[in-house]
Amino acid sequence: MRQKRILIDMDEVMADVIPKFTTIYEREMGKPLLKEDYYGKKIYDVEGAKHLRGFLSEKGFFADLPVMPNSREVIQELMGEYEVFIVTAAMEFKNSFVDKYEWLEKHFPFIHFRNIVFCGQKGMIKADYMIDDHVRNMEAFEGHGLLYTSFHNVYEKRYTRVNNWLEIREFFKIEGAL
Amino acid sequence: MRQKRILIDMDEVMADVIPKFTTIYEREMGKPLLKEDYYGKKIYDVEGAKHLRGFLSEKGFFADLPVMPNSREVIQELMGEYEVFIVTAAMEFKNSFVDKYEWLEKHFPFIHFRNIVFCGQKGMIKADYMIDDHVRNMEAFEGHGLLYTSFHNVYEKRYTRVNNWLEIREFFKIEGAL
Numbered sequence: 001m002r003q004k005r006i007l008i009d010m011d012e013v014m015a016d017v018i019p020k021f022t023t024i025y026e027r028e029m030g031k032p033l034l035k036e037d038y039y040g041k042k043i044y045d046v047e048g049a050k051h052l053r054g055f056l057s058e059k060g061f062f063a064d065l066p067v068m069p070n071s072r073e074v075i076q077e078l079m080g081e082y083e084v085f086i087v088t089a090a091m092e093f094k095n096s097f098v099d100k101y102e103w104l105e106k107h108f109p110f111i112h113f114r115n116i117v118f119c120g121q122k123g124m125i126k127a128d129y130m131i132d133d134h135v136r137n138m139e140a141f142e143g144h145g146l147l148y149t150s151f152h153n154v155y156e157k158r159y160t161r162v163n164n165w166l167e168i169r170e171f172f173k174i175e176g177a178l
Numbered sequence: 179m180r181q182k183r184i185l186i187d188m189d190e191v192m193a194d195v196i197p198k199f200t201t202i203y204e205r206e207m208g209k210p211l212l213k214e215d216y217y218g219k220k221i222y223d224v225e226g227a228k229h230l231r232g233f234l235s236e237k238g239f240f241a242d243l244p245v246m247p248n249s250r251e252v253i254q255e256l257m258g259e260y261e262v263f264i265v266t267a268a269m270e271f272k273n274s275f276v277d278k279y280e281w282l283e284k285h286f287p288f289i290h291f292r293n294i295v296f297c298g299q300k301g302m303i304k305a306d307y308m309i310d311d312h313v314r315n316m317e318a319f320e321g322h323g324l325l326y327t328s329f330h331n332v333y334e335k336r337y338t339r340v341n342n343w344l345e346i347r348e349f350f351k352i353e354g355a356l
Contacts, residue, residue, distance in 0.1 A: 090296075094280070095276075097275035101275070102272070116297070118268075118269075119296070120291045125303055127302065
């Protein structure tokens with residue numbers, strides 16, 4: 001029997017993008033960003049901040065993002081029982097490729113390059129589970145989607161929600177394989 | 179009804195790697211490379227040439243490869259009837275990412291970034307057809323594999339063989355959608 005397969009997203013699931021974007025917002029907009037300003041949205045969807053999305057195209061943006069708490073150990077545990085793929089929609093940002101690859105090498109050296117995918121959409125990948133913060137990826141996915149909580153998805157009700165990596169560990173314990 | 183999906187490999191299918199490797203072989207080994215020397219193998223599997231595989235890791239290697247004859251127009255035709263993904267096992271060579279992305283932008287500007295995938299294996303992608311020169315990709319694929327002839331696969335008998343892009347066009351005409 002083949003191992004069940006889990007797809008894991010990078011940004012806002014393994015890597016925390018929010019602190020960097022908060023800093024950029026405050027520097028570029030010259031005013032502090034409050035949580036209530038971006039609750040329910042992306043930071044660059046806050047009024048007047050649309051141009052901040054351009055920072056995603058800058059070399060180095062993804063190079064030094066902090067690792068989400070507990071993601072390292074939980075992913076390593078999951079790899080003992082599941083086939084794990086890191087799947088990131090990097091294709092829109094060619095300057096992110098090497099940053100993302102090296103970030104994974106540095107923080108997740110136990111993940112083989114054969115299990116990394118850079119793409120522009122995810123619906124064509126076969127898997128049993130997907131951990132992702134984007135509703136559009138959940139919608140296109142045929143397996144069981146776990147929606148990783150991020151400010152922009154807090155109002156979404158359709159998917160199994162996970163707020164952190166300890167909850168992901170609990171979910172897979174209940175699924176019976178951890 | 180969803181469109182049928184075709185996965186298309188880059189190296190030795192859309193991009194011709196052989197002339198560059200022949201040149202490198204002759205320069206590095208100080209002797210000409212004859213077709214009979216590498217018939218049935220990769221050029222870097224010719225005796226004494228193993229280290230030449232290292233050139234795949236060099237920045238620029240994939241930047242200026244020639245486009246396979248007729249691939250542009252046939253892929254554009256296929257895109258009218260099928261969902262086409264360009265899927266390349268780039269993940270082993272991080273210096274290839276931007277080269278490959280820009281090569282596609284330059285020669286195949288009609289392919290959207292959402293339809294490009296850089297990965298390390300292909301068996302987890304759902305599709306109806308795959309055009310690829312590697313037997314290991316055919317073996318892992320559940321749809322109909324079309325083996326694109328390359329020196330290293332000439333002895334393989336198990337798959338539908340296509341020798342060039344005009345034969346690919348003919349195959350899909352017979353399949354009924356071109």
